[in-house]
Amino acid sequence: MVNSSGANGHHNGTRPPDEVLRAALHRYAEKSLPLNQRLDYLLKDFGYKISYTTLKKLNRDFNVNTVKKPPPEHISTTVIGEVISNNSSSRNGPSTVQNQISRQYKLKIPRDTVRRIMSDLDPGGAEARFPGRNRRPKERGHLTDTGVYYEIHFDGHEKLNFKGLVLAAIRVRLYHDTILTTSSVFVQATVDGGSETGELYAAHIALR
Known part of the structure; x- marks a missing residue:
């Protein structure tokens, strides 16, 4: 039977204007929100209910950054170096640095990449954040003598x-x-x- 009304029984709400939607999607990405939370915010902020597939398509259409398409290695290294240079105490871990880069530079770098580059640039940073985590074993020498009955x-x-x-x-x-x-x-x-x-x-x- 032909559906002359064109309605499929599901109302997804009204799609916001492109500029508004683009700004919202970029804002969600800067906060590193997971996809399910982005869908919740779209519904809460605009009454716009869509699927994961539609959200991913919109992210591609509006060039929303994703960790699956990180910047080149040399750019990631430069940005991470600038961020940790302002953290002389090395108290900020990879997650904090990753979120700061997302907000400040609008770049999405995978956490594993952030951790690896931070380890290369600041080898003692992890130990400073977790003192005693990797305790050095006690140095043990060898008992030596000059012969039998020493x-x-x-x-x-x-x-x-x-x-x-x-x-x-x-x-x-x-x-x-x-x-x-x-x-x-x-x-x-x-x-x-x-x-x-x-x-x-x-x-x-x-x-x-």
Whole structure:
């Protein structure tokens, strides 16, 4: 059956004049609004209800910038450099810089591109914004010595429960036997703070 009225049952409202619509679409783009919010604003501001496809077509017709068509790399680098040069404390992250470029320069640069260029131009910026995020591991060196028996430890012993051994009378003898067996006097003797270590210390100093 022919629809002689020409109405399809859906009223999309009245399309604003081109100049008004162009200004609105560019304003929405400068604010980096997602497409669904732009559709909501068109309906709220002008009573104009359209689909995603129509909105994308209007953006193309009115040359509205999009992150899918960013400026050349050298232009992006120059613009980002100008913006972060005014941010000496490096507190503004990629999202803030991206929005500022959109408002100030009317350019749409993908966030990943902004982050990458910011990292190249200001390597310490991310660390300044998130101190401690990438903690440097502790520097650990290598234990080195001049050979076997460089250092001997005399620290600690087992109490053997109630069967404690009386070692006071033989500790220096064991010390001397170790030297005779190894045919060497070790450079360093490491002990705890016990009173019995005095004799070992005296013997070690004398032999060294």
